[in-house]
Amino acid sequence: MANVRLRGITKRYENNSVIKGVDLDIADGEFVVLVGPSGCGKSTLLRIVAGLEDVSSGTVEIGGRVCNEVEPSRRGIAMVFQSYALYPHMTVAENMGFALKLAKVPRPEIAERVGRAAEILQITHLLERLPKALSGGQRQRVAIGRAIVRKPEVFLFDEPLSNLDAALRGQTRVELARLHRELAATMIYVTHDQVEAMTLGQKIVVFNGGRIEQAGTPLELYERPANRFVAGFLGSPRMNFLPATLAGVEGGRALVRLAGGASCAVAADVGAAAPGAAVTVGVRPEHLRLAGEGETHAIPAQVSLVEYLGDAAIVYAQVPGVEDMVALKRRPEEAGLQQGEQVRLAFDPAHAHLFDGEGAAFARAPSAR
Structure with a gap:
C-alpha cells in the first residue's frame, strides 16, 4: 500500500474554478472519506488522484512518487465507481479477472486472485453467474472485487453505494469496513452522505466550494467543528x-x-x-x-x-x-x-x-x- 500527498491542487475549467488550493496527507493504510454537498469538488479531486483529470496546478504524490504526468494505469490505483459497469455477457469471474487478462497475467494466477477476492467478499458462490442474475449489492461487490484482484496501492471509491437501498447501504458499509481491516489498504472514499462518512472514515475531510473546511477524526469534527458549515453538515x-x-x-x-x-x-x-x-x-x-x-x-x-x-x-x-x-x-x-x-x-x-x-x-x- 502507499500514502497519498496532495499539495496546492487547483482545477479550473476555463473561468470556473472547481478545486481551490487543496493540501491533504493520507497515510499508508488509512481510510479517508471526502464528504460534502453535490458540486463541491470532491469527485473531481478523486479523479485527479486517479489521473482521469489533469491538475491546473499543484502536485499529486502516490507512494512518494510525483504522478502528475503518470498514466492512470501506472499509478497503482484501482477505482470503484457509482456505476457498476459490468460486462453483461461475462460471468462474475470473467468480469473480475478481465483487467488481469488484458495485462497478460497467467491464467492460474488470475484464477487464484479472483478466488481470493471472492472469498474476501463472500461471493464465491456467484462466480459463474452473469450480472443480470445478481442483486444490486452483489453487483457492487463484484465491482469491488474487480479492484481487489489488481492489488492496487490505493483504492478509490466514488459514491459506490448511491444506487443501493437504505438497508443494503448499511450492510455494505459494514462489509467495506471489514474489507479495510482485512486488506490494511489505503482507501479514499467520496460520498455526500454524512452517515457513511461518520461510520466509515478514520479521517473525514469536509469539502465545500472546492476547499477543505476541516479534516479530522469523526469524533473531532462532530465535537469540535471548525465552523458553522461543518457543524451543520455532520449530524442528523x-x-x-x-x-x-x-x-x-x-x-x-x-x-x-x-x-x-x-x-x-x-x-x-x-x-x-x-x-x-x-x-x-x-x-x-x-x-x-x-x-x-x-x-x-x-x-x-x-x-x-x-x-x-x-x-x-x-x-x-x-x-x-x-x-x-x-x-x-x-x-x-x-x-x-x-x-x-x-x-x-x-x-x-x-x-x-x-x-x-x-x-x-x-x-x-x-x-x-
Whole structure:
C-alpha cells in the first residue's frame, strides 16, 4: 500500500474554478472519506488522484512518487465507481479477472486472485453467474472485487453505494469496513452522505466550494467543528443554530442574548470579541432538553411536530426570533408533548458551540474540555 500527498491542487475549467488550493496527507493504510454537498469538488479531486483529470496546478504524490504526468494505469490505483459497469455477457469471474487478462497475467494466477477476492467478499458462490442474475449489492461487490484482484496501492471509491437501498447501504458499509481491516489498504472514499462518512472514515475531510473546511477524526469534527458549515453538515438531525448577540463574559462563559430576547451561557472563549457582536449559538438536538422549574437561561418555544422513530422521538419547536425550527431528541417514552404546547428549553453550556459573524467557531472554554 502507499500514502497519498496532495499539495496546492487547483482545477479550473476555463473561468470556473472547481478545486481551490487543496493540501491533504493520507497515510499508508488509512481510510479517508471526502464528504460534502453535490458540486463541491470532491469527485473531481478523486479523479485527479486517479489521473482521469489533469491538475491546473499543484502536485499529486502516490507512494512518494510525483504522478502528475503518470498514466492512470501506472499509478497503482484501482477505482470503484457509482456505476457498476459490468460486462453483461461475462460471468462474475470473467468480469473480475478481465483487467488481469488484458495485462497478460497467467491464467492460474488470475484464477487464484479472483478466488481470493471472492472469498474476501463472500461471493464465491456467484462466480459463474452473469450480472443480470445478481442483486444490486452483489453487483457492487463484484465491482469491488474487480479492484481487489489488481492489488492496487490505493483504492478509490466514488459514491459506490448511491444506487443501493437504505438497508443494503448499511450492510455494505459494514462489509467495506471489514474489507479495510482485512486488506490494511489505503482507501479514499467520496460520498455526500454524512452517515457513511461518520461510520466509515478514520479521517473525514469536509469539502465545500472546492476547499477543505476541516479534516479530522469523526469524533473531532462532530465535537469540535471548525465552523458553522461543518457543524451543520455532520449530524442528523443537524445542529440547531440560534442567532444571538454577545452580552458579555461571566465566570469563564460567554453570555449571549438570543434574537427572541432569551439569554443563555456558552462555555466558549470569545477572546477580544466586543459585547454587541453578532454570534450564533449551536446546540445539537441530543444536548437540548426541557428546562426544569425555576431554571435560569431557559428558552421559550412552541412545539410544532413530534416524530417517532422507534428508538427516539424528534421534537420540532419554534423559538421566537429563529427562522428554522429547532430539534430536540428524546426517548420515545419521554416525548409526551403535543402540537402547539408551550415549553421551555435549556442546554448545558459545555455542550453548546458559539460561532462568530463569519461562521468560524470560537474556541471552547477550558471548562468545556
